[in-house]
Amino acid sequence: MPETLWAKGDSVDALVHHFTVGEDPTTDLALLPFDCLSSAAHARSLASAGLISEDDASALVTELAKLHALAEQGALSIPHALEDGHTLLEAKLTEALGDIGAKIHLGRSRNEQVALALRLWMRQALLDLGEGVAALAEALLAFAEKHGDASLPGLTHLRRAMPSSFGLWAEAFAEGLLEELEALPALDARLDRSPAHSAAGFGTPLPFHLIQAASRLGFSRVQRNPLDVQNGRGRHEGALLAWLSSLSLTLEKLAWDGCLYGSEGFGFLKLPTAFTTGSSLMPQKRNPDALELARARAREIRGLAAIVERIGSGLPSSYHRDFQLLKKPMLEATHHALATLAVLTRLMEGLEPDGSAAEAACGDELYAANEAFRLAGEGLPFRQAYRAVATQIGEGTFAPNKDAAGPPSVGRLLAPARADLAKARAWLSARHTVIQTLTASLFQDLP
Numbered sequence: 001m002p003e004t005l006w007a008k009g010d011s012v013d014a015l016v017h018h019f020t021v022g023e024d025p026t027t028d029l030a031l032l033p034f035d036c037l038s039s040a041a042h043a044r045s046l047a048s049a050g051l052i053s054e055d056d057a058s059a060l061v062t063e064l065a066k067l068h069a070l071a072e073q074g075a076l077s078i079p080h081a082l083e084d085g086h087t088l089l090e091a092k093l094t095e096a097l098g099d100i101g102a103k104i105h106l107g108r109s110r111n112e113q114v115a116l117a118l119r120l121w122m123r124q125a126l127l128d129l130g131e132g133v134a135a136l137a138e139a140l141l142a143f144a145e146k147h148g149d150a151s152l153p154g155l156t157h158l159r160r161a162m163p164s165s166f167g168l169w170a171e172a173f174a175e176g177l178l179e180e181l182e183a184l185p186a187l188d189a190r191l192d193r194s195p196a197h198s199a200a201g202f203g204t205p206l207p208f209h210l211i212q213a214a215s216r217l218g219f220s221r222v223q224r225n226p227l228d229v230q231n232g233r234g235r236h237e238g239a240l241l242a243w244l245s246s247l248s249l250t251l252e253k254l255a256w257d258g259c260l261y262g263s264e265g266f267g268f269l270k271l272p273t274a275f276t277t278g279s280s281l282m283p284q285k286r287n288p289d290a291l292e293l294a295r296a297r298a299r300e301i302r303g304l305a306a307i308v309e310r311i312g313s314g315l316p317s318s319y320h321r322d323f324q325l326l327k328k329p330m331l332e333a334t335h336h337a338l339a340t341l342a343v344l345t346r347l348m349e350g351l352e353p354d355g356s357a358a359e360a361a362c363g364d365e366l367y368a369a370n371e372a373f374r375l376a377g378e379g380l381p382f383r384q385a386y387r388a389v390a391t392q393i394g395e396g397t398f399a400p401n402k403d404a405a406g407p408p409s410v411g412r413l414l415a416p417a418r419a420d421l422a423k424a425r426a427w428l429s430a431r432h433t434v435i436q437t438l439t440a441s442l443f444q445d446l447p
Helices: 014-021 032-048 054-073 085-097 099-105 110-147 166-191 210-216 226-231 235-261 289-312 321-350 355-360 364-377 382-395 411-443
Strands: 151-156 159-165
Touching (some): 032 085, 054 411, 085 110, 110 166, 110 411, 235 321
């Protein structure tokens, strides 16, 4: 097998080789299935342009289908000497098909290959993340529906403020997630443009049909300017991670509240025993480690987004090897987000409120603002009503009518939230179907 795609007979310092290859043999494993897809599409483009025979293209596609299956199973590894996944695939094709395999790189550059594989990977990751967000939103809505108007003290500054409810608390997080789901179609549209046949960033004189190549991979349009493909490195990764960063703010607050409300000082929530761990020293301890790690992962995601922003900025146009370092933080951030969504969803499905503890924490002082509203409704200027209630509290004579000013009902919020969730899930399902159908056709027999 060839050592590198760019080998010209000159030797490279071993230390330099190790440094430049970096972590690609590991990070590229996630991209291999998508590199197989793009290579199958490229083989078809070569045949359509008359650059190779249909028999050769068919042989390449058949072999790439086998490699795709192995890549999805995690059964392929990338030797350090081969640098990356692109080199591995060409080496495997050449090993299996001889000169036919060596034809696959005609008109291509690794600049194009990595941009295309990343675009395909990001497009799929976006849908997987969307499914994870939707599942957590569903679990939160189910919690809100089940526990509805059960009293919970509303806090500001971590001090008791006004009456609230477990339903309002859980549904608020669902609303935050629904907002993120609303942003997915626009983010998907950014990714829905094909960088195929952009080569090193300046196109190629070969007679490729760009629109046809885009449609083969399920893209609705072509990224028109080949130089923009390379200028977009870091831009598209940054857009995905900016969305993840926003999502992480909601996940962090949910994890934080779970830790806080499940602690002895609050006691509003009963954490499932299976979601806590013990102390190696103190026999009585059960710790919310899963929630604490979820909270930390949310912050880590924002840190990884900052790494991508730093690496991708401050560069002139066209390709630079700096871009190689964009892959790992993006893959890690997505992996951490999917895992965090999954564990928080499982937690919400088993979470129970401690109604007695929460009710006991809903003292008279929570109804102070509502009492001021009542007095203002009777004609007293609000500032006077505010001071009158403050005086009663100070004198210890404050006795509000709690039944007339109970916690806000969540019932009216659930139906529209579920409608929004159904809409988001319908979009995700439709997008999944389109992509799966079109990409599966890449490994079918050539017409």
